[in-house]
Ligand code: NDP
């Protein structure tokens with residue numbers, strides 16, 4: 484029988500090996516570290532998981548594709564971006580995960596996102612493997628025509644790697660309904676197939692699921708509500724700080740309001756808005772989704788209740804809840820200390836890995852309920868899997884039915900994480916619960932399917 488300390492030593496060796504074999508990928512190292520450091524109890528308790536090579540296979544993507552994406556801007560100048568698709572693990576189903584278009588994208592970022600996705604998708608229980616992709620293309624300030632040409636060029640290479648039974652991309656930062664439309668159009672043209680299930684996040688009139696745009700934000704609020712319920716509280720009357728002002732942030736703010744809470748902030752990379760009356764989500768949608776503007780425009784239009792703080796971080800605004808919904812490592816140890824000082828009760832991650840490891844440890848030590856992204860933001864990919872199910876059945880469900888399923892799935896994920904944490908001696912630790920529960924599902928499938 485392997486002891487926990489022997490297991491921990493083996494995991495430490497593996498982490499060192501991961502850093503050597505994957506140089507200059509700090510985000511991937513961080514994601515691997517955050518998962519592996521919680522697995523010792525399950526590896527020690529269940530000898531089948533300590534089988535040589537299992538964890539080593541789990542941290543190595545099944546396939547990684549990098550390609551050139553040339554495109555012409557409106558002046559006819561040629562630009563060359565880099566495209567990525569990392570197909571991480573398909574033990575539970577076709578690779579599934581979004582595409583991110585942002586100048587910070589590189590292989591390490593896509594690998595961290597793909598690795599997280601493997602566990603997240605397992606937690607949904609819906610038969611989807613994990614993958615992620617994207618490009619260092621920056622859509623800010625680009626015309627619709629430029630974005631279209633970029634998407635067409637990107638798909639002209641990507642199409643050969645994806646398919647409804649192989650790999651099913653969707654949106655992430657910088658990729659929303661507009662981009663999915665252009666990508667789908669080019670896939671359909673190249674392949675001459677109406678293969679609706681090859682991409683999710685499509686328009687509702689041509690195969691998209693109702694509630695997919697809302698699903699990540701709504702799901703995160705439902706997860707936060709479940710964590711509060713566990714402590715005998717609910718959302719009614721709570722104040723929340725939300726970062727970001729994109730897809731996830733907008734629908735987080737909307738659902739908080741629907742459940743009686745009040746989001747008082749939103750942000751983008753230029754700074755944040757604090758709105759004493761609570762963010763007016765319709766105005767935010769108009770500025771961000773219709774006009775593709777910035778949050779300072781929201782503050783200008785909102786009147787005296789709102790103020791734009793250039794360069795600041797939303798975490799300095801006192802609140803009961805914090806829902807980071809912008810990007811990785813946007814909430815560090817100092818931010819966590821500020822939140823704790825201001826009496827925060829729960830932090831639930833809408834973004835992927837927004838809290839640094841030091842911030843997570845500080846929040847947990849301080850008794851704050853902490854929902855890790857791979858559990859709390861799984862509602863988006865869960866409804867993507869429901870979109871695939873509707874596509875395969877050539878049907879579409881009502882919004883009420885999708886939302887009912889989303890609610891059930893988020894509550895199930897909460898219960899699974901909570902019970903798994905209890906079972907492995909870490910009560911209330913959703914990070915350990917999510918990692919171990921996701922790991923068990925993927926590892927069981929990998930063991931059953933042999934060394935591949
Ligand atoms: P959007 O592109 O719709 O919005 C992103 C928001 O985050 C914008 O307000 C953007 O501001 C801000 N942001 C992005 N990068 C940075 C940065 N480096 N520094 C500061 N602010 C930044 O993306 P989403 O809302 O879809 O995604 C937000 C997060 O949620 C990501 O971590 C994503 O991986 C995660 N997520 C998304 C899901 C989905 O279904 N869309 C599902 C699960 C998780 P600016 O415009 O100034 O860059």
Ligand code: 2IT
Pocket residue numbers: 579580581582600603651652653654655683835860861863864865867
């Ligand atoms: O990080 C994520 O889970 C997403 N960007 C959504 C992925 C998806 O396939 O819907």
